[in-house]
Amino acid sequence: MRVIDPRQRLESGVLEMRGDGKAGGGLVLAFQSLAALFAARPEWHVQEWPFFSSARRGANIRSFLRVSRRPVEAACEVTRPLLTLLMDEAAARSADFAEGVPHGGTFVINTRRTPEECAQHFHLSGRVLAVPGDDIGTQHLKHAIGNISAYVALTEAVGGLEFDDVVETFLAQLKKRRIPQQLLDRNRDALHATREAIVEGVFDFARPGDHASTRFEGYGDLPLGAQTRLRLSQNNKTATFARSGFRLLFADPLNACTGCSHCIVNCPEGIIRFEPDTARGVRVTGADVSSFCKLCGECIAVCPENLFSEGRYEEVWDDTHAEEVRS
Amino acid sequence: MSGYKETALKESCFRPGSTLCPGCMESVAFQNIGRVTDNGIKTIFSIGTSCAEVSTLAFPNVVAWGRGDVPSDDYGKSFAIIHNVFESAPTLAEATRDVADQLTHLGALQRPVQIISASGDGGAFSIGLRTLLHTIHRRARVTIVVLVNEIFANTGFQYSPATMPYADTSTTPADGTPGNLNPPLDYIHLAMAAGAGMVAQLSPAHGKMFVKAIERSLEVEGTAVIFVPAPCISGWKFEDGQTVEIAQMGARTGVFPAFTWERGKGGTVKDCPLAADQRPSIEEFLGSQRRFAHLVAKDRETGRISARPGREEDLERLRSWVQENVERMYRLAEMKQ
Numbered sequence A: 001m002r003v004i005d006p007r008q009r010l011e012s013g014v015l016e017m018r019g020d021g022k023a024g025g026g027l028v029l030a031f032q033s034l035a036a037l038f039a040a041r042p043e044w045h046v047q048e049w050p051f052f053s054s055a056r057r058g059a060n061i062r063s064f065l066r067v068s069r070r071p072v073e074a075a076c077e078v079t080r081p082l083l084t085l086l087m088d089e090a091a092a093r094s095a096d097f098a099e100g101v102p103h104g105g106t107f108v109i110n111t112r113r114t115p116e117e118c119a120q121h122f123h124l125s126g127r128v129l130a131v132p133g134d135d136i137g138t139q140h141l142k143h144a145i146g147n148i149s150a151y152v153a154l155t156e157a158v159g160g161l162e163f164d165d166v167v168e169t170f171l172a173q174l175k176k177r178r179i180p181q182q183l184l185d186r187n188r189d190a191l192h193a194t195r196e197a198i199v200e201g202v203f204d205f206a207r208p209g210d211h212a213s214t215r216f217e218g219y220g221d222l223p224l225g226a227q228t229r230l231r232l233s234q235n236n237k238t239a240t241f242a243r244s245g246f247r248l249l250f251a252d253p254l255n256a257c258t259g260c261s262h263c264i265v266n267c268p269e270g271i272i273r274f275e276p277d278t279a280r281g282v283r284v285t286g287a288d289v290s291s292f293c294k295l296c297g298e299c300i301a302v303c304p305e306n307l308f309s310e311g312r313y314e315e316v317w318d319d320t321h322a323e324e325v326r327s
Numbered sequence B: 001m002s003g004y005k006e007t008a009l010k011e012s013c014f015r016p017g018s019t020l021c022p023g024c025m026e027s028v029a030f031q032n033i034g035r036v037t038d039n040g041i042k043t044i045f046s047i048g049t050s051c052a053e054v055s056t057l058a059f060p061n062v063v064a065w066g067r068g069d070v071p072s073d074d075y076g077k078s079f080a081i082i083h084n085v086f087e088s089a090p091t092l093a094e095a096t097r098d099v100a101d102q103l104t105h106l107g108a109l110q111r112p113v114q115i116i117s118a119s120g121d122g123g124a125f126s127i128g129l130r131t132l133l134h135t136i137h138r139r140a141r142v143t144i145v146v147l148v149n150e151i152f153a154n155t156g157f158q159y160s161p162a163t164m165p166y167a168d169t170s171t172t173p174a175d176g177t178p179g180n181l182n183p184p185l186d187y188i189h190l191a192m193a194a195g196a197g198m199v200a201q202l203s204p205a206h207g208k209m210f211v212k213a214i215e216r217s218l219e220v221e222g223t224a225v226i227f228v229p230a231p232c233i234s235g236w237k238f239e240d241g242q243t244v245e246i247a248q249m250g251a252r253t254g255v256f257p258a259f260t261w262e263r264g265k266g267g268t269v270k271d272c273p274l275a276a277d278q279r280p281s282i283e284e285f286l287g288s289q290r291r292f293a294h295l296v297a298k299d300r301e302t303g304r305i306s307a308r309p310g311r312e313e314d315l316e317r318l319r320s321w322v323q324e325n326v327e328r329m330y331r332l333a334e335m336k337q
Helices: A006-012 A027-039 A089-093 A115-122 A133-141 A147-158 A163-176 A181-197 A262-266 A298-302 A319-326 B004-009 B025-036 B086-106 B121-127 B129-137 B187-194 B207-219 B233-237 B243-253 B282-287 B312-334
Strands: A014-022 A045-051 A060-068 A083-086 A105-110 A125-131 A199-204 A246-250 A272-277 A281-287 A308-312 B042-048 B079-084 B113-120 B143-148 B198-201 B224-229 B258-262 B266-270 B296-298 B305-307
Touching: A006 A014, A006 A147, A014 A027, A014 A089, A014 A147, A027 A045, A027 A060, A027 A147, A027 A163, A083 A089, A083 A147, A105 A115, A105 A147, A115 A125, A115 A199, A125 A147, A133 A147, A133 A181, A147 A163, A147 A181, A163 A181, A246 A281, A262 A272, A262 A281, A262 A298, A262 B004, A262 B025, A262 B207, A281 B004, A298 A308, A298 B243, B004 B025, B004 B207, B025 B113, B025 B143, B025 B207, B025 B224, B025 B243, B042 B086, B079 B086, B086 B113, B086 B121, B086 B129, B086 B143, B113 B121, B121 B129, B121 B143, B121 B187, B129 B143, B129 B187, B143 B207, B187 B198, B187 B224, B187 B258, B187 B312, B198 B207, B207 B224, B207 B258, B224 B243, B243 B282, B258 B312, B266 B312, B282 B296, B282 B305, B282 B312, B305 B312
Parallel strands: A014 A083, A083 A105, A105 A125, B042 B079, B042 B113, B113 B143, B143 B224, B198 B224
Antiparallel strands: A014 A060, A045 A060, A125 A199, A246 A308, A272 A281, B198 B258, B258 B266, B296 B305
16 A cells, blocks of 8 residues: 555645534635645635534534645535544444545544544554543643644644644634634634644555445436435434533432423423322333434433433444444 | 423424524424324414525425424324415414414324424514414414524624623624614514414423424413524524523523413413522523623633623613513413403
8 A cells, every 4th residue: 555645645646635514613714725725826726615414413414625736627526635634533323424535645533532442443454543632632721622733734734734733723713703713813823732632644454445435327316315425313312412422311320300390391391200209299210312412411410319410422433333434 | 282202202393404593492492393294183284484494495306304204194293384484484374374273174184283383582472473473463273482592693683672681693783782672572462462372482492392382282272372482593692502501501590480371361471580690590501602701701810700891881771671570471470361
């Protein structure tokens, strides 16, 4: 396997990038900043656009970016990117972020894990950059948001860009969004902190047929009513909207449920499980978190006995589930 | 009339699988409307385009609606949804009622139906004010539910005629300016004046009252209009798990008091005293929402929420608007006709 240098591709043709993340995670900002970074120089032609469905917070979204010395003529989504970003590990549950990436491509992942773990888990062949973006976000912005780190890691992956330009372009994008100065300074710290935190390596774990891009054979092949399979998964399992790495827990060891029904009435998804009870009228026995719980926290807030809580749970690293996603 | 717990045990026709934001009040409202309408009568919903429509009726996976695995000829459990454009939900409901009445008259429809129209506040008060008022004016026997999230959430959080004063929206940005300066439309009075048989302003945070109001709205003569204040987690910008709390706080502070009114009987304002000093201060309502971050700030040490320097006058103006709002509600409650 030979690693394909994105910089070389940039000089000779069109460098295509794609990012997978969840709505509300800052993926669009990261890609817009990257586009602005290239667009500031007259020699580059840039095409950037995000793709999302009617779903808002927590749903899978995708961003695309093309950079070239010649005018970009393609006007379709990027299906064979050389450089791909996984901004939110949980986004990999619904979409294959490495789909269509050639052997020797570059993968940027926002994760706490090492590049090797990621390459092994997602079956990647090529250069893998891992950056603990959520931790950097938590440390500097008190908010587990990985777009700053993902953006810096992308610029590192492309290479040959002035770091000062990288920082200032991002901050200019934030300014456009009316972010207060105090927050801009903290963003600056986070941008600088990322640079040291990036870990990378070259690995070859892809098996034949992994991440094969699907052939486009006309619009007849697309699922009914969907522009791409990204629009929604076929089963609308909205549990993927939940904050990454957490899930709802229910524990009632002392049988404390008073049967007040507040959780049942106020659950937006109607997934609270209960059974009839002679004394209390109803007894809550848990919640069906497997498919539809978006972890909005209403039940946690309304329960007078505090029976609901949220706990860490990294489903994306559960191998049995990963197989299911890849197939 | 069944109680709160009994309603909780009923089977809602609104299922999990909608793509609404986590903690959206609209889905809580739909859950409960779905439970109340599980009363053995076929329900016909007419839904105008809004968040509630695009996020629940995404073709081809309309998994957000359904009522168990009942056969399609189970009349009591069955329901229908007709979707039309933004402003047309009330008129479409009225037309459906007319058709149902005609079919009953001809003997083709043996059992009654209940008809509920649902639209957002943008659809109902901007483009759809005309159709909303006409449907009420013609005394159509339908229930009109307006989900008032004070914002055009579906299209990118623009100002709507129900937006609170000083709120930051994408078309009234609080960027050197104080945010939205238009006082909101007095939609409750409008609905009453147009001839509604019943008007209510209740969010599912007042669970028992909400459920009762929906039940009553299905029985009442004439048009029943229920305005559901729906805190929008993405537009009002608050933290996860605060939806119910903010809806309650908004009602208690007098921003959208819990209000029910029936023609001929008069109305009541619940959970919101007339005297300002008996209500929680509005800072508590404003402080948790980032759409008011330009107006109030929380002191890190004491946790007290107060006006930002230079914004004291704006806050006082907002406070007097809230007081006027509550006083108006009490005046409306006294009206019989």
